[in-house]
Structure formats: structure tokens, C-alpha cells
Amino acid sequence: GNSVTQMEGPVTLSEEAFLTINCTYTATGYPSLFWYVQYPGEGLQLLLKATKADDKGSNKGFEATYRKETTSFHLEKGSVQVSDSAVYFCALIRLNSGYSTLTFGKGTMLLVSP
């Protein structure tokens, strides 16, 4: 079946440090890949997405490249801010009777200190 594996957290960084959160997937066919972010006390929000191999998704300084050869979709940001502290979820889409349902990783908490 389809699955998503993320690095365990928490990831603790100082402001302006470089961020990488690893994500690898197992899926049949050609899934679309996503990163969602959950700020404290809130629901999930879509951060970025990539729908085919070698696509790069980007938003708010974050980016991730869909690597089919390594089945990976690692999230990166060159300089994190305190406001980036949140839980990040990698996810893939699978089709189920015409409805696209999401498979999520377990989430990685990011803590950024001033």
C-alpha cells in the first residue's frame, strides 16, 4: 500500500539556520506529493505541492523537489524564523473510486528559537 515516512522530531534550530525535513514515500503509480503545516492550536494548511517527477513546489521560502528515483520529497528552507515553529506533515494523494484521499506521514515538529 501507500505510505509516507518522515524524520522524527522535534527538530530544534536557531533563527536563520538551514532546515531540512526528510520525507520518503511508497506508492503505486505516480502520486502527487504535498507538505502541510499545522501551527499550534490550528488545523492543517497546505504549504506546497508537486504533481510530477522533478517538479519543485515552493511557498513562503520553503521548497521541496519531487524525486522519483529516490522516492523522496524533502522539505527545505534556507533561513528559518521563529514563526516557522509548527508541525510539518508530508503527504501523498491516492485515488479511491475517483476521490483523492491523502496519506499522511506522522509529522515532524520544528522548534525555532531566537
Next chain:
Amino acid sequence: NAGVTQTPKFQVLKTGQSMTLQCAQDMNHEYMSWYRQDPGMGLRLIHYSVGAGITDQGEVPNGYNVSRSTTEDFPLRLLSAAPSQTSVYFCASSTGNSYEQYFGPGTRLTVT
């Protein structure tokens, strides 16, 4: 637009009690889903609906019922609450052609 709204925000139940978690969206989305979020488990799909009158089971449907009588509302019913159902519940909606799901703020449920 209010987006996706959920009520209540917090709820405590005793084992065996029943209750309904409410979810509503004002974006005219066809597709709606319920997820539960547990520590170290990510989000897991409980039930989903592709339109009014149509529902289907997700990954973890046991102990939950849903119905979809209108496009806007998608309530989740716990028939006889169990401690294993202690979790944070998220409702989400999306259009038929969009991969982006819009999530509500969640309901934190504790079953004692």
C-alpha cells in the same frame, strides 16, 4: 467565507456515551472528510463523502457513523464512545478537481 468550521472545540465524554461532532463548510465543496490525529500517528482517514447522500469508509471507520444530507454539513457520530477514541478530530473539504484540502480547526475529544 468562514471556510470549514467545527464544533465543539473541546469535549469530554464518559465511556458508552454518544455524541455528534459537527462540521460545516461554506465553499460549496463536493468532497468532505473526517480525520483523527493521534500522537506519533499522523492523520488517519475515518470517513469521507463525495457529495450529498454519498459516503464511504476510510482507514479507521469502526465506531463512527456519518451522513451527508446537504453539501454544507458532514457530521461525525460516535455511537458508544470508548477511551481509544480519545483524539483530535479534523474535518476537511475540497473541490472535485482540487487536490488541496481545507481543514477545520479541530475538535479535541477525551473519553474517560
